[in-house]
Amino acid sequence: MLNVLRRRRGDDIQAIAKTPWWELHLKYxxxxxxxxLLAVMAVFPAxxxxxxxxxxxxxxxxxxxxxxxxxxxxxxxxxDNLIIGSTxxxxxxxxxxxxxxxxxxxxxxxxxxxxxxxxxxVFTAALIIPLVLPPVSxxxxxxxxxxxxxxxxxxxxxxVGIEPLLWLADDRTALPSIxxxxxxxxxxxxxxxxxxxxxxxxxxxxxxxxxxxxxPWQIFRDVTIPLLRPTFVVVLLLRTLDAxxxxxxxxAMTRGGPGSSTETVTLSIYKYAFIHxxxxxxxxxxxxxxxxxxxxxxxxxxxxxxx
Amino acid sequence: xxxxxxTRRQMxxxxxxxxxxVGGAAILAACGETQVVTQEKIVTQQVEKIVQVExxxxxxxVVQQIVTxxxxxxRIVTVVIEQPIGRPRVRLRGxxxxxxxxxxxxxxxxxxxxxxxxxxxxxxAATYQSLLINLSQGGSAYDIAxxxxxxxxxxxxxxADITPLYQGFGWVWPDPDxxxxxxxxxxxxxxxxxxxxxxxxxxxxSFAYRTDVMEDLGVAPPVTWDDxxxxxxxxxxxxxxxxxxxxxxxxxxxxxxxxxxxxxxxFGRDVIxxxxxxxxxxxxxxxxxxxxxxxxxxAPPGVENIGHxxxxxxxxxxxxAMSGDVWPDQLLKMYTPDLSKVVGKxxxxxxxxxxxxxxxxxxxxxxxxxxxxxxxxxxxxxAIHWLTxxxxxxxxxxxxxxxxxxxxxxDDPGLLADFPFLAGIKNAASVAVPRPRxxxxxxxxxxxxxxxxxxxxxxxxxxxxARLADEEVxxxxxxxxxxx
Numbered sequence: 001m002l003n004v005l006r007r008r009r010g011d012d013i014q015a016i017a018k019t020p021w022w023e024l025h026l027k028y029x030x031x032x033x034x035x036x037l038l039a040v041m042a043v044f045p046a047x048x049x050x051x052x053x054x055x056x057x058x059x060x061x062x063x064x065x066x067x068x069x070x071x072x073x074x075x076x077x078x079x080d081n082l083i084i085g086s087t088x089x090x091x092x093x094x095x096x097x098x099x100x101x102x103x104x105x106x107x108x109x110x111x112x113x114x115x116x117x118x119x120x121x122v123f124t125a126a127l128i129i130p131l132v133l134p135p136v137s138x139x140x141x142x143x144x145x146x147x148x149x150x151x152x153x154x155x156x157x158x159x160v161g162i163e164p165l166l167w168l169a170d171d172r173t174a175l176p177s178i179x180x181x182x183x184x185x186x187x188x189x190x191x192x193x194x195x196x197x198x199x200x201x202x203x204x205x206x207x208x209x210x211x212x213x214x215x216p217w218q219i220f221r222d223v224t225i226p227l228l229r230p231t232f233v234v235v236l237l238l239r240t241l242d243a244x245x246x247x248x249x250x251x252a253m254t255r256g257g258p259g260s261s262t263e264t265v266t267l268s269i270y271k272y273a274f275i276h277x278x279x280x281x282x283x284x285x286x287x288x289x290x291x292x293x294x295x296x297x298x299x300x301x302x303x304x305x306x307x
Numbered sequence: 308x309x310x311x312x313x314t315r316r317q318m319x320x321x322x323x324x325x326x327x328x329v330g331g332a333a334i335l336a337a338c339g340e341t342q343v344v345t346q347e348k349i350v351t352q353q354v355e356k357i358v359q360v361e362x363x364x365x366x367x368x369v370v371q372q373i374v375t376x377x378x379x380x381x382r383i384v385t386v387v388i389e390q391p392i393g394r395p396r397v398r399l400r401g402x403x404x405x406x407x408x409x410x411x412x413x414x415x416x417x418x419x420x421x422x423x424x425x426x427x428x429x430x431x432a433a434t435y436q437s438l439l440i441n442l443s444q445g446g447s448a449y450d451i452a453x454x455x456x457x458x459x460x461x462x463x464x465x466x467a468d469i470t471p472l473y474q475g476f477g478w479v480w481p482d483p484d485x486x487x488x489x490x491x492x493x494x495x496x497x498x499x500x501x502x503x504x505x506x507x508x509x510x511x512x513s514f515a516y517r518t519d520v521m522e523d524l525g526v527a528p529p530v531t532w533d534d535x536x537x538x539x540x541x542x543x544x545x546x547x548x549x550x551x552x553x554x555x556x557x558x559x560x561x562x563x564x565x566x567x568x569x570x571x572x573x574f575g576r577d578v579i580x581x582x583x584x585x586x587x588x589x590x591x592x593x594x595x596x597x598x599x600x601x602x603x604x605x606a607p608p609g610v611e612n613i614g615h616x617x618x619x620x621x622x623x624x625x626x627x628a629m630s631g632d633v634w635p636d637q638l639l640k641m642y643t644p645d646l647s648k649v650v651g652k653x654x655x656x657x658x659x660x661x662x663x664x665x666x667x668x669x670x671x672x673x674x675x676x677x678x679x680x681x682x683x684x685x686x687x688x689x690a691i692h693w694l695t696x697x698x699x700x701x702x703x704x705x706x707x708x709x710x711x712x713x714x715x716x717x718d719d720p721g722l723l724a725d726f727p728f729l730a731g732i733k734n735a736a737s738v739a740v741p742r743p744r745x746x747x748x749x750x751x752x753x754x755x756x757x758x759x760x761x762x763x764x765x766x767x768x769x770x771x772x773a774r775l776a777d778e779e780v781x782x783x784x785x786x787x788x789x790x791x
Contacts, residue, residue: 056786059443147617148609149626169557169611171764257559258611259761274436275560275753276783 052283059277073284083285085260086268089175093264094243100183101239102232105190110220112191113198124195131188139252142181143168168254171261178249178262186242190235197231198224230304237300241293265289395421397686402427403434403453404508404673405694410706412699422690424451431455435749438462445680450687456492456672459504461746463495466503466676472688480505484697484713492741493674504674505691507700509712512569512669513655513735515622515633515641520550520652532573532598532659535629539605542628553602554627556618557611557763564756566618566632568669568742570602571595573631575664578755579743583789585777587755596762596769603763611764623647631658634671638728639708655731657738668735669742672712747787754779 016024051066053073058065077083108127112120130138145152146167154164167177205227209219247266250256256263256271269289273282396417405426406412413424427449429437435458441448442465454462473480481490485506491497493504514529520542521528529535539552556562564578571578576591586592603610607626610618619637621627625648633655640646641653657666675695677687693699700711704722710732716722717733742748758776761767767775784790 059439063444149607149621150624164608166609166611169609169613169764171611171766174612254612255558255560255562255614257563257757257760258557258764259559259766260757261764261766271753274432276750277439278783278786 049283049286052280053287054284055280057279057283064279069280073281074288076281077285077288082260082263082268083265086263086265089262090244090246090264090266093175093179093246094240097179097182097186097243098236098239100179101187101190102235104183104187105235106194106228108187108191109194109198110224112195127188127191130185131192133185135185135248136252138181138185139249143253146177168262169258171258174254174258174262178253182243182246182249186239190239193231193235193238194228197228201227233300233304237297237304240296240300244289244293244296396423397421397683398423398425399450399683399687399690400425400427400448401451401453401690402429402437402449403455404707404709405451405453405675406699406703407706410702412694412702412706416690416693420689420693422686422693424690441680442466442678446678447680447682449678450681450683451690452676452678453507454504454674454676456670456674457742457748457752459492459674460495460744460748462676463493463500463503465679466500467679467681467684468500469493469502469505469677469688469691472677472684473692475685476689476692478692482695482713484715486712486714486717486736488739489670489672489712489736492670492672493676495744504676505695506672506674506712507695507709508673508703509710509732509736510635510671510673511710511732511735511739512565512631512658512671513633513638513731514569514631514658514668515629515638515653515655517628517649517652518654520628528654528656529629529659531661532570533661535631535659536598536601536605539602539629543605548607550625551607551621551627552605552629554606554613554618554621554630555599555602555610555763556613556615556632557603557760558614559760560753560756562614562756563759563763564752565669566630567595567599567755567759569631569658569667570598572667572740573658573660573664574598575661577743579745579751579780583745583747583784585751585755585780587758587780588773588777592773593769596759596773599759599762600769611760622653623649625649635710635728635732636708638732639726642726642728653728655728655735657735666738668739670739672741673709745789747784747789750783750787751780754783 022029054068054070055066055073056069058067112123115123144150148154148164148166148169151167153167157164166173168174201224205223206219209223214222245266246264247270250262250264250267251270254262256267265285266289269282269285272278272285276282399422401424405424408426413426417423434453435455438449438452438454438458439461440446442452442462445465452462452466470480481487481502482505486509489506489509490502492506494500494502516528518528521538524538524541526534526538529538535553542550542552556566568578571587571592574591574595576586576589576595578587578592579585587596607621610621613621615634615637618630618632619634619640622630622633622637623641623643623646638653638655641649642651644650658668660666675691677684677691681687695712697711697713697715700709700713701716701719701722703709704711704716704726708726710729711717711722717729717736723729743751745751755776758767758772758779762769762772
């Protein structure tokens with residue numbers, strides 16, 4: 001037996017030795033174009049970003065002067081009140097928006113699953129509309145509707161005898177107003193994933209629960225929610241990463257104001273990069289932000305793999 | 308005997324061999340000489356035989372008639388196409404406000420100069436960012452850059468010198484018909500690089516007020532900021548919510564700063580001094596911020612989050628009576644009957660100033676420059692010269708409400724009849740000053756503008772905002788090496 005194995009291994013080695021080099025490494029030729037594209041589009045900018053994070057970057061005619069300065073850009077962030085405020089605001093934003101979107105998306109998905117198939121088609125088409133609109137256009141539209149003096153929302157409130165709201169003009173209501181818009185738009189994304197999840201659930205546990213005399217609420221709580229757990233984790237991962245990167249909506253609607261009451265981390269990074277032209281500091285902030293998001297993503301992905 | 312099964316490698320080899328064979332045969336067939344091998348083969352086939360019979364038939368005699376007519380010729384016209392012989396069409400690319408294609412200005416440029424101008428339209432902030440990156444890196448993406456005047460201190464070193472380019476064509480520069488104070492905006496630091504840009508749009512910020520409201524109050528137009536506050540208090544007190552005394556922009560950054568700067572200057576101090584030391588936390592700065600709070604409290608609700616368009620709307624819909632942050636495009640709307648409730652009731656003045664301080668309207672001039680990295684310096688200079696001619700600036704006034712930068716047009720009776728506010732803009736231009744001239748102005752604007760916005764939103768007290776603004780400006784400019 002041992003001799004047979006030795007002979008076979010020897011044959012394999014001989015076969016490999018006879019194989020031309022290009023055939024042995026053929027796989028690398030096939031993946032080389034994709035790797036080259038990835039290097040140009042993702043790896044090179046990431047390396048540059050990390051390099052700039054440890055440097056002072058100055059624009060000179062025809063070149064970028066990059067002078068290493070160690071961890072200065074990173075330590076500065078911990079004493080920058082604008083960044084501290086933006087970080088807290090972004091965390092609150094992610095927590096509120098993602099939670100609300102999951103609740104709203106799940107409720108809509110559950111209700112839709114109970115509808116007749118034709119009604120489902122009509123409502124699904126209608127509900128997807130906000131999802132296909134670009135965030136900046138949505139921001140511009142809502143900005144007009146939330147105008148304190150000329151907006152339709154305050155007009156509607158006046159019809160029922162409610163005093164006009166300041167919406168985006170008050171630092172206490174500006175962030176919640178933008179949250180409302182985001183929940184309105186992004187809940188539909190959650191709805192689609194949840195809806196697909198609900199439709200693909202096995203029917204056996206439901207039949208068993210019905211035979212055991214479980215109420216609809218008990219079925220929802222003890223059957224639907226646990227079975228949807230993998231979908232929940234995927235939705236949490238995608239929505240958390242997306243919500244954390246929010247900037248375009250604020251830029252279109254408030255420029256981070258009033259004051260800095262709607263300024264998020266990515267908006268601050270944008271301002272440091274393209275208004276202050278402090279690319280070193282902006283890169284350091286981006287790197288720190290990336291690390292936080294990678295940790296979050298790793299946590300979620302592990303949960304997905306475990307479930 | 309064929310093996311029953313093949314390994315993957317054998318399959319790959321066999322497949323490769325077949326592909327190579329077929330491909331090689333095809334290539335050989337295409338490239339090599341054709342070797343024809345003939346083989347005799349007897350083919351038996353029935354064919355139909357067609358017999359053609361030629362026969363003579365009688366035809367009629369054909370007569371060709373030629374008729375000659377005399378046509379009277381009135382004149383002979385020789386058309387000469389004025390086109391430089393052998394001159395190829397040049398294609399340029401520009402960004403920023405260059406003109407409006409709908410008016411046919413680019414077609415006219417092409418027909419007269421053989422220069423085809425591609426206009427890359429971008430929003431304000433995107434224009435600035437793309438220009439800074441392209442110009443500083445010596446890129447050739449743009450041949451013509453249309454730039455706002457506060458950008459000039461950052462951009463001049465990356466632009467080509469206009470004087471030799473103009474002299475190459477035999478044109479005089481600076482153009483004596485252009486307002487010198489506006490022309491000088493393209494030369495920064497003065498005399499270091501020489502003129503690097505040609506002004507095209509003479510935007511001037513001005514103080515606009517409702518003449519009918521002032522008449523009702525029985526007062527002369529305001530001269531000081533105290534007058535503005537006093538009249539605003541009367542207007543808002545008597546007429547709100549139908550009419551408010553003043554309006555201001557509260558969005559952070561450029562909007563709040565643009566509304567604040569004429570007030571601060573009207574108190575006799577700029578946001579930074581000549582050595583770039585921040586000046587908000589000074590007696591004048593604090594008084595100016597107090598004035599902002601006073602005026603904000605007399606403004607329509609919601610000014611904490613308004614920008615340029617919303618401010619104009621508050622005036623042309625008749626909701627606000629005064630503002631020191633009015634620009635020519637907004638004035639045009641105020642004079643448009645379809646939009647405005649205040650047509651003929653708006654006049655324009657220099658910005659108010661406290662006793663002893665100078666009136667200081669802000670310039671918002673747009674200038675053309677040729678990036679050093681451009682590969683078409685001469686053609687770009689020629690296009691700029693053509694675009695800034697009086698005739699084209701006049702067309703731009705009608706099409707886009709871009710105020711001209713030429714004396715001859717500021718006094719043009721036709722323009723003055725069609726745009727009555729032009730006289731006011733001319734007066735404002737006489738006292739206009741640019742924003743602080745430093746390459747770091749965008750940083751100062753972002754920081755001070757954010758804190759002014761916080762004061763307007765009552766997020767920060769006047770004292771805190773002034774202190775924080777000065778501290779942050781100093782730190783940011785130190786990092787940029789502005790004090791070394």
